[in-house]
Amino acid sequence: MGIRNIMFFFMLLTAVLVCGVDAELSLASYYGDHMVLQQAPKSAQIWGYADTVGDLVTVKIGPDGPSVQTKVIKDQTIGRNIWKVMLPPQKGSCPVNISISSSEGSLNIIDVLFGDVWICSGQSNMQFTLSMVFNFSAEIADAQRYPNIRLFTAAQKWSKKSEYDLLQVEQYWTRPNRDAVGHSDWSYFSAVCWLYGKYLYETLQRPIGLMVSSWGGTPIEAWSSQDVTNQCSKSRDVSNLDAAPQNTPTQLWKAMIHPLLNMTMYGVIWYQGESNAPSAGSYTCLFTNMIEDWRTKFHEASQGQTDRQFPFGFVQLAPNRNIRNITTGFPDIRWHQTADMGYVPNALMPNTFMSVAIDLPDYNSPYGSIHPRDKQDVAYRLYLGGLQVAYNIKAMGRYQGPQITAFFIDIGYHTLRLELDHSKQPIDVKSKDGFEVCCSRNNQTQCDGTDSTWMTAPIIKYDKTSVTIPSCNGQWTMGVRYLWQESPCVTPKMCPVYSVENDLPMAPYKLVGIIGL
Numbered sequence: 001m002g003i004r005n006i007m008f009f010f011m012l013l014t015a016v017l018v019c020g021v022d023a024e025l026s027l028a029s030y031y032g033d034h035m036v037l038q039q040a041p042k043s044a045q046i047w048g049y050a051d052t053v054g055d056l057v058t059v060k061i062g063p064d065g066p067s068v069q070t071k072v073i074k075d076q077t078i079g080r081n082i083w084k085v086m087l088p089p090q091k092g093s094c095p096v097n098i099s100i101s102s103s104e105g106s107l108n109i110i111d112v113l114f115g116d117v118w119i120c121s122g123q124s125n126m127q128f129t130l131s132m133v134f135n136f137s138a139e140i141a142d143a144q145r146y147p148n149i150r151l152f153t154a155a156q157k158w159s160k161k162s163e164y165d166l167l168q169v170e171q172y173w174t175r176p177n178r179d180a181v182g183h184s185d186w187s188y189f190s191a192v193c194w195l196y197g198k199y200l201y202e203t204l205q206r207p208i209g210l211m212v213s214s215w216g217g218t219p220i221e222a223w224s225s226q227d228v229t230n231q232c233s234k235s236r237d238v239s240n241l242d243a244a245p246q247n248t249p250t251q252l253w254k255a256m257i258h259p260l261l262n263m264t265m266y267g268v269i270w271y272q273g274e275s276n277a278p279s280a281g282s283y284t285c286l287f288t289n290m291i292e293d294w295r296t297k298f299h300e301a302s303q304g305q306t307d308r309q310f311p312f313g314f315v316q317l318a319p320n321r322n323i324r325n326i327t328t329g330f331p332d333i334r335w336h337q338t339a340d341m342g343y344v345p346n347a348l349m350p351n352t353f354m355s356v357a358i359d360l361p362d363y364n365s366p367y368g369s370i371h372p373r374d375k376q377d378v379a380y381r382l383y384l385g386g387l388q389v390a391y392n393i394k395a396m397g398r399y400q401g402p403q404i405t406a407f408f409i410d411i412g413y414h415t416l417r418l419e420l421d422h423s424k425q426p427i428d429v430k431s432k433d434g435f436e437v438c439c440s441r442n443n444q445t446q447c448d449g450t451d452s453t454w455m456t457a458p459i460i461k462y463d464k465t466s467v468t469i470p471s472c473n474g475q476w477t478m479g480v481r482y483l484w485q486e487s488p489c490v491t492p493k494m495c496p497v498y499s500v501e502n503d504l505p506m507a508p509y510k511l512v513g514i515i516g517l
C-alpha cells in the first residue's frame with residue numbers, strides 16, 4: 001500500500017468518524033415538545049446540532065410569530081457543528097409550536113410555553129419523589145390540574161470532562177399527569193421541586209418549567225466547578241471523600257449542571273448538605289462560592305439572559321435521628337448554610353432564600369429518618385421565600401422566622417432576655433426547651449474548654465417580641481445557642497419559637513463571646 005493509499009484510507013476514516021458525530025438537524029437533549037422556555041423580558045436561547053457548516057437555520061415561533069435565522073457553525077469547544085439562536089422575548093401562557101428548518105430538514109417542537117424555568121438540584125432529599133411524601137396519592141391525583149407546569153428530569157451521570165449536553169435524560173419534558181409526577185420512588189418527580197413549582201404557579205399564574213438535576217448521597221464538591229473547589233480545598237481533605245465517581249469533586253457539575261448553562265433560566269432551588277455533615281468545616285466557603293460560580297457561569301453562557309444574580313433558594317437541613325445529644329454535623333451544616341449568620345439573605349449570600357426544616361422530624365419514615373416525608377411544609381416555606389426574594393411579591397407576608405436582634409442581661413435575677421424581632425412582628429412560643437447558654441468560670445471566649453459548659457436554658461417567660469432564659473448563675477455567660485442538635489424538637493412543628501404570621505420557625509442560632517457575668 002503506497003503512501004497515497006494510506007492517506008486516502010485515513011481521510012475516509014476521518015470522514016466516517018465526523019459523520020458519526022455530527023447529526024442531522026436536531027436539538028440539544030433538554031429542549032423538546034412540552035417544554036417551558038424562559039419568558040420575557042428575557043430571551044430564551046435554543047441550540048442544537050446540524051451537519052453542514054454555513055447552512056442557514058430558521059427558527060419560527062407559531063405560524064404567524066417572529067422568526068430568527070442563524071448559520072450552522074463549528075463550535076471549537078464542543079467539537080461539533082451546532083446552531084444557536086436567541087429568540088425574541090416572549091410572554092403568554094398559550095402553547096405554541098416552534099419550527100426549525102434548514103436545508104437538512106425541519107423539526108416541529110409542539111406545545112411550548114413561555115414562563116419561568118427553575119432548576120432543582122441537590123442530594124436525596126431533592127431526589128425524593130412525590131410518590132414517597134405524606135398524602136402521596138392525593139398529591140399525585142392533584143397534579144393533572146396544572147397543565148401549565150412542565151417537568152424534566154436529568155439522568156444521574158458523572159463525567160471527568162465538562163459536558164455540553166446531558167449524557168442522558170431520565171424524563172423528557174412533559175405535562176404533569178399521574179405517571180409524570182408519580183412514576184416510581186427515587187426516579188421522578190422530585191417532591192420538593194414539584195410542590196415548590198405548584199405553589200408558585202398558584203400565585204403567579206404563569207407557566208413554570210421545573211428541571212431536576214439531583215443525585216442522592218452526593219457532597220457539594222461534586223456539584224462545584226474546579227474554580228470553587230480550588231478556593232476551598234485548604235479547609236477540606238477531599239481524599240477523605242467517598243471514592244464513588246458521583247461523589248468526586250466537580251464530576252456532577254461537569255455532567256449534570258454544565259450542560260444546562262446555555263439555556264436561559266430563572267432560578268435554582270437546592271436541598272443538599274447531609275453528605276457534608278461529617279466534615280462540615282468548609283461548607284460556608286463551598287456553598288457561598290458555588291452559588292456565585294453558578295451565577296457567573298449561567299449568566300455568561302446564556303449571553304447575559306440568565307440573571308447575573310439569579311435567585312437561589314435552599315432547604316436548611318431537617319432533623320435526622322431521634323437523638324438529642326448530637327451537636328456537631330447537622331448543626332454545623334445548618335449554620336454554614338447561612339454563611340454562619342443564621343438568616344438569609346445576607347451580605348455573603350445576596351438574593352438567596354431558605355426554608356427552615358428543623359421542626360419537621362419523621363423518625364418513622366420508611367425511607368429512613370434522614371428522609372422526612374413532609375415535603376409540603378418544606379416546599380411551602382421555600383415558596384414564601386421565593387415569592388419575596390425571587391419575585392418581590394409581598395402579599396403572602398413573612399418569609400423568615402424570628403431572629404435574635406439584641407441581648408439584655410439582668411445580673412440581679414440571673415436572666416438573659418433575647419429580643420427576637422426588629423420588625424416587632426409578634427412571636428409564638430410553642431415549647432420551652434431549645435436554648436442553651438455557655439457558662440464559664442473565667443471569661444475565655446472558647447466554649448469548648450474544661451472550664452466552660454453548654455447548659456440548657458429553658459424559656460422562663462416571653463412576650464410578643466422577646467423570650468427570657470436563665471443566664472449563668474455566678475459564672476460568666478459566654479454564649480447562647482438555639483436548636484443546636486441534630487434533632488432538637490421531637491414533635492413536628494413544635495420547636496419553641498415561631499412567627500405568628502405564617503407560622504415560620506426561628507432558625508438555629510449560635511453566638512460565642514462574652515455576654516456578661
Ligand SMILES: *[C@@H]1O[C@H](CO)[C@@H](O)[C@H](O)[C@H]1NC(C)=O
Nearest residue numbers: 062063095096097108110111
Ligand atoms: C402544534 O402542532 C400540533 C401537531 O401538529 C397540532 O396538533 C397543534 O394544533 C399545533 N398547535 C398550534 C398552537 O398550532
Ligand SMILES: *[C@@H]1O[C@H](CO)[C@@H](O)[C@H](O)[C@H]1NC(C)=O
Nearest residue numbers: 047075077082084262300301
Ligand atoms: C455554551 O456556553 C459555553 C460557555 O460560554 C460555550 O463554551 C459553549 O460553546 C456554549 N455551547 C453552545 C452549544 O453554544
Ligand SMILES: *[C@@H]1O[C@H](CO)[C@@H](O)[C@H](O)[C@H]1NC(C)=O
Nearest residue numbers: 322323324325326327328486
Ligand atoms: C448520645 O447518647 C447516646 C445514648 O445515651 C449514646 O449512646 C451516644 O454515645 C451519645 N452520643 C454522643 C455524641 O454523645
Ligand SMILES: *[C@@H]1O[C@H](CO)[C@@H](O)[C@H](O)[C@H]1NC(C)=O
Nearest residue numbers: 134135138373374375376377
Ligand atoms: C395530609 O392530609 C391531611 C388531611 O387532609 C392533612 O391534615 C395533612 O396536613 C396533610 N399532610 C401534609 C404533610 O400535607
Ligand SMILES: *[C@@H]1O[C@H](CO)[C@@H](O)[C@H](O)[C@H]1NC(C)=O
Nearest residue numbers: 442443444445476514516517
Ligand atoms: C477577663 O478576665 C481577665 C482576668 O480576670 C481580666 O483582666 C479581663 O479584663 C477580663 N475581660 C473582660 C472583657 O471582662
